[in-house]
Amino acid sequence: MDPRHPEQTHTLITHGVYRLSRNPMYLALLLLLLGWSLILANGLALLGLPLCFWYLDRFQVRTEEQQQQQRFTVDYHAYQRRVRRWL
Numbered sequence: 001m002d003p004r005h006p007e008q009t010h011t012l013i014t015h016g017v018y019r020l021s022r023n024p025m026y027l028a029l030l031l032l033l034l035g036w037s038l039i040l041a042n043g044l045a046l047l048g049l050p051l052c053f054w055y056l057d058r059f060q061v062r063t064e065e066q067q068q069q070q071r072f073t074v075d076y077h078a079y080q081r082r083v084r085r086w087l
Helices: 024-040 048-082
Strands: none
Touching: 024 048
16 A cells, blocks of 8 residues: 555455554554654654654544545444554
8 A cells, every 4th residue: 555645545454463553554653763763862853753643643644544434434434443543
């Protein structure tokens, strides 16, 4: 799946890591940023983490969720009830 083109999604995946989080790729990215900030040992670098989280949650994840709700309707609604957005 290309996160830049969620409209091209044809299958709703609900198994594997997707049974724990609806957004494991973005969660992994945030964890990598956290790790990098800790390696740098720079408090200023940590400020990028909440900014990145806010951007992803507001502009990427919500857009993807809207498109998946339209495409998979009932199945996606059940998936949303079962699995949290982040963790």
